[in-house]
Amino acid sequence: MTSVREWFDSGRHAVSERWHNGPRWMRWALIAAVIVFFYALPNREFYQWLGPIPTTGSNFGHVLFTVSIYVLLAVGLNIVVGFAGLLDLGYFGFFAVGAYTVAVFTSPSSDLKTLWPWMLALPLAIALTMLSGVMLGTPTLRLRGDYLAIVTLGFAEMIRVAATSSEFLKGQRGFNQIPHPPGSYPDGKPIFGVLDPRPYYWLVLTLIILVVIGVQNLNRSRVGRAWIAIREDEDAAQLMGVPTFKFKLWAFASGAAIGGLAGALFAGKQNFVSSQNLELLNSIIILAAVILGGSGNIVGAIVGGGLVAYLIERFRGIEFFGIELYEYRFMLFGLVLVVMMIFRPQGLVANRRRAAEFKDRRKEVIVGG
Amino acid sequence: MTTLLEIEDVSLLYGRIKALHGISLTVDEGEIVALIGANGAGKSTTMRAISGIRPVASGRIRFNGEDITRLRADLRVRRGLCQAPEGRGIFPGMTVLENLDMGAYTRRDRAGVARDLARVLELFPRLAERRKQVGGTLSGGEQQMLAVGRALMSQPKLLLLDEPSMGLAPMLIQQIFSIITEINEQGTTILLVEQNAQQALARAHRAYVLETGRIVKEGTGAELLHDPSVKEAYLGVA
Numbered sequence: 001m002t003s004v005r006e007w008f009d010s011g012r013h014a015v016s017e018r019w020h021n022g023p024r025w026m027r028w029a030l031i032a033a034v035i036v037f038f039y040a041l042p043n044r045e046f047y048q049w050l051g052p053i054p055t056t057g058s059n060f061g062h063v064l065f066t067v068s069i070y071v072l073l074a075v076g077l078n079i080v081v082g083f084a085g086l087l088d089l090g091y092f093g094f095f096a097v098g099a100y101t102v103a104v105f106t107s108p109s110s111d112l113k114t115l116w117p118w119m120l121a122l123p124l125a126i127a128l129t130m131l132s133g134v135m136l137g138t139p140t141l142r143l144r145g146d147y148l149a150i151v152t153l154g155f156a157e158m159i160r161v162a163a164t165s166s167e168f169l170k171g172q173r174g175f176n177q178i179p180h181p182p183g184s185y186p187d188g189k190p191i192f193g194v195l196d197p198r199p200y201y202w203l204v205l206t207l208i209i210l211v212v213i214g215v216q217n218l219n220r221s222r223v224g225r226a227w228i229a230i231r232e233d234e235d236a237a238q239l240m241g242v243p244t245f246k247f248k249l250w251a252f253a254s255g256a257a258i259g260g261l262a263g264a265l266f267a268g269k270q271n272f273v274s275s276q277n278l279e280l281l282n283s284i285i286i287l288a289a290v291i292l293g294g295s296g297n298i299v300g301a302i303v304g305g306g307l308v309a310y311l312i313e314r315f316r317g318i319e320f321f322g323i324e325l326y327e328y329r330f331m332l333f334g335l336v337l338v339v340m341m342i343f344r345p346q347g348l349v350a351n352r353r354r355a356a357e358f359k360d361r362r363k364e365v366i367v368g369g
Numbered sequence: 370m371t372t373l374l375e376i377e378d379v380s381l382l383y384g385r386i387k388a389l390h391g392i393s394l395t396v397d398e399g400e401i402v403a404l405i406g407a408n409g410a411g412k413s414t415t416m417r418a419i420s421g422i423r424p425v426a427s428g429r430i431r432f433n434g435e436d437i438t439r440l441r442a443d444l445r446v447r448r449g450l451c452q453a454p455e456g457r458g459i460f461p462g463m464t465v466l467e468n469l470d471m472g473a474y475t476r477r478d479r480a481g482v483a484r485d486l487a488r489v490l491e492l493f494p495r496l497a498e499r500r501k502q503v504g505g506t507l508s509g510g511e512q513q514m515l516a517v518g519r520a521l522m523s524q525p526k527l528l529l530l531d532e533p534s535m536g537l538a539p540m541l542i543q544q545i546f547s548i549i550t551e552i553n554e555q556g557t558t559i560l561l562v563e564q565n566a567q568q569a570l571a572r573a574h575r576a577y578v579l580e581t582g583r584i585v586k587e588g589t590g591a592e593l594l595h596d597p598s599v600k601e602a603y604l605g606v607a
Contacts, residue, residue: 222474229471232460235422239454241446241475241523353462356503 098263129260174274294347
């Protein structure tokens with residue numbers, strides 16, 4: 001097994017070497033090609049040409065929208081888990097806060113009857129999720145260890161219970177007729193309608209690109225350095241003068257805001273939000289995606305989020321020795337994760353830093369035990 | 370000489386267990402002061418109280434004329450109080466240079482930082498050789514040097530060193546202590562926690578002996594080095 005790993009690692013090193021040492025324009029050209037590919041992907045003329053592998057039985061544009069939402073969530077959770085090293089087990093709760101904020105302020109079934117347009121509710125949704133992140137983080141981020149994991153787990157569950165049982169949040173009946181994002185084609189037809197999922201996918205894709213650019217800049221600044229220091233050794237970071245609490249809260253709040261954005265986008269497309277959309281499992285799936293892809297690495301989070309969400313959809317309708325694979329999707333993911341943790345704990349696309357940290361931790365385990 | 374650090378009757382709790390029972394000590398500007406004692410005597414705990422990683426239960430800590438008892442740890446660094454943490458307190462995933470850079474996190478004067486970086490690399494030629502290597506792959510001695518060098522990068526008035534000789538080969542211990550003396554001669558005050566009492570007392574101007582959370586003895590390094598009870602308890606000679 002080691003030899004397989006070595007082979008895999010050496011291949012990866014060669015790729016990363018070429019990536020980092022190659023000319024600048026080549027890097028940009030490759031990034032541009034990838035972006036163009038993903039913009040073109042939902043068009044039937046394009047994906048048909050790629051053969052039977054990428055397509056699923058269901059509406060491919062819709063699948064891609066779901067996948068892109070997961071990617072956005074993975075990018076957001078990666079800030080919390082990957083950069084700052086905070087274990088957030090209830091990240092999907094922020095998605096819920098975002099989706100429900102939009103629903104409450106825009107839907108005619110809401111008691112508020114404000115009937116805002118989607119675009120007006122969007123900034124409020126982001127602000128409220130950020131606020132909920134700060135409220136949740138302020139008491140818990142002062143503590144060390146697993147408290148945060150437990151509190152976040154409780155938070156997501158609280159949101160779900162509130163959504164299920166509160167009269168104001170409409171339970172399973174949910175909110176309907178949530179408005180779509182604005183915009184219309186020259187012929188007057190709305191861009192964001194019910195039939196064509198592609199514009200939503202393109203919107204999310206564009207937002208992912210913008211968010212990634214923002215996160216990347218943040219990560220390269222003093223804030224990013226502080227996050228890495230906190231993740232690697234919180235005491236040492238504090239001893240170097242890093243205001244650890246403040247930066248942990250920042251990571252938590254920005255992660256939450258991205259989760260809220262994803263929720264608002266989801267509500268705007270689905271035009272229906274109910275407590276059935278909120279499953280604890282979703283938090284775990286996103287976390288699994290980040291870890292699988294390589295936490296602490298934006299590319300890793302994107303790959304992880306995309307892969308996990310896509311595979312879940314891809315399993316639909318596939319039978320294997322008479323077993324419906326979709327039914328066993330979570331067991332399969334559990335298995336894949338266990339295997340990953342044994343052979344490649346730093347994830348598929350890891351950075352050198354993360355790899356070194358894991359080695360260091362292993363050394364500690366050996367020394368300690 | 371002016372007093373740089375003054376600790377008055379400080380007690381500290383770990384849950385319900387009292388780790389420090391009213392400790393008082395002072396460090397004057399320009400000194401090397403050593404804190405010696407057995408395992409569990411409260412040496413590292415005292416350091417944590419001073420650097421602010423653990424809150425104190427009672428008592429006062431004054432630094433440079435200012436009461437810092439309730440000040441956050443990161444703000445104490447900005448006041449000129451920096452600790453090189455015990456053992457593996459370096460950032461394992463960062464390179465040597467990135468680690469040193471983190472030491473200067475609170476500073477904005479680029480020219481000064483560059484000057485101090487050059488000085489640290491001169492003090493520790495070993496670190497200069499390994500500048501691109503990640504911290505986690507350094508040997509124990511190199512990590513220790515990195516921890517000291519990184520703390521120096523914050524331009525501290527008072528440098529707190531927690532067990533700088535822990536786990537090092539005898540030759541390296543010798544080396545790290547002469548570097549500590551050199552740092553001190555260049556003008557940095559040092560408070561040092563050590564199990565290696567022999568070396569610590571030989572280098573320190575003054576020293577305190579800690580036993581189960583209390584200071585039981587104090588004096589100049591030379592006095593304690595020749596004190597019969599210290600000799601018996603910490604220097605391994607009857």
